Amino acid sequence: MPCPAATLTVWASAWLAVVAAADDVLDALAPWADGHDVLAGDEQARIVTGLPAAPEAATSVAFLLAAIRRAAGGSSGPARLVLPAPGDVRGLPGPGLFSSAATAAEQGVLLPEAGLGLVPSWAADGVLRWTVYGVSEAGPPAEHIPLTEAERGLRDQVRRSASVLTSLGVARHRPGVREEIAATLRARPSSLWPAGMPGQALRVLQHADEVEAILAAASADDPGGALGAAEARARADALRPIVTAVRVARRAAVAEAVHVLAGRAGRH
Numbered sequence: 001m002p003c004p005a006a007t008l009t010v011w012a013s014a015w016l017a018v019v020a021a022a023d024d025v026l027d028a029l030a031p032w033a034d035g036h037d038v039l040a041g042d043e044q045a046r047i048v049t050g051l052p053a054a055p056e057a058a059t060s061v062a063f064l065l066a067a068i069r070r071a072a073g074g075s076s077g078p079a080r081l082v083l084p085a086p087g088d089v090r091g092l093p094g095p096g097l098f099s100s101a102a103t104a105a106e107q108g109v110l111l112p113e114a115g116l117g118l119v120p121s122w123a124a125d126g127v128l129r130w131t132v133y134g135v136s137e138a139g140p141p142a143e144h145i146p147l148t149e150a151e152r153g154l155r156d157q158v159r160r161s162a163s164v165l166t167s168l169g170v171a172r173h174r175p176g177v178r179e180e181i182a183a184t185l186r187a188r189p190s191s192l193w194p195a196g197m198p199g200q201a202l203r204v205l206q207h208a209d210e211v212e213a214i215l216a217a218a219s220a221d222d223p224g225g226a227l228g229a230a231e232a233r234a235r236a237d238a239l240r241p242i243v244t245a246v247r248v249a250r251r252a253a254v255a256e257a258v259h260v261l262a263g264r265a266g267r268h
Helices: 004-016 022-032 043-049 061-071 097-105 147-167 177-187 199-219 229-263
Strands: 035-040 080-082 108-111 116-124 127-134
Touching (some): 004 108, 035 043, 043 116, 061 116, 061 127, 147 199
Parallel strands (some): 035 127
16 A cells, blocks of 8 residues: 555654755655645644644645644654554554554554654545544554564565465466556655665665555456455465565664664754
8 A cells, every 4th residue: 555654754754853844845745645634633633733623624734744843842753654454553552543543544653752643544536634633642662673674574475475376376367467566656656755765774665665566466366356255365364464564664664764864863
């Protein structure tokens, strides 16, 4: 699944660390949608940030950034990418509206210093909405997985599952599947990253995008729902570890990028 939350996590962290300008954040988000708007998703967020809540008119990401700065009290604490899924809620702060919304969207941005969480969703054709929730407790420290380990885990899962997917005949009889995967990658928004992004993090993010495109092709390879229940279950079981590995790798890459960019703050 495309992940605008990863883009905002990296750029918001760079901005909070004063190694990127607010306009840089807006420019980086632009490829994701024709427009972005912002609403408070609960009363706590509305009071803390001053952002409007439905049914009021939504505001802009520029106002969101100013609200984050105010809520954080000038702290430069970094943002954290969360990529939850049913049965895998690592990184979430605990039960609450943010956790529920992030799990439904399978992505979100946690700002522990500001006590806020952001979740993207499509508000209208071409408009990506960032809903802001109050987060009273950030929960346990983020799980640390070394980037090299996450990268190796992603490669291993792809390799391990390849024989299973081949035996299930995934995409075997569908012409043009390679072109379909390439088209999926071309259709993804062009990710813009801050200067100083670590090369390994960039490589892992690109690999995660590529594997995700392959997963999309594999998941769609059942015209008319022809697979039997047992075959569909076997396919889902084969794909699930790869989906998890993509999430782990993307989180690790973003965490490494945030760590490196925040480390530059004291040198500026």
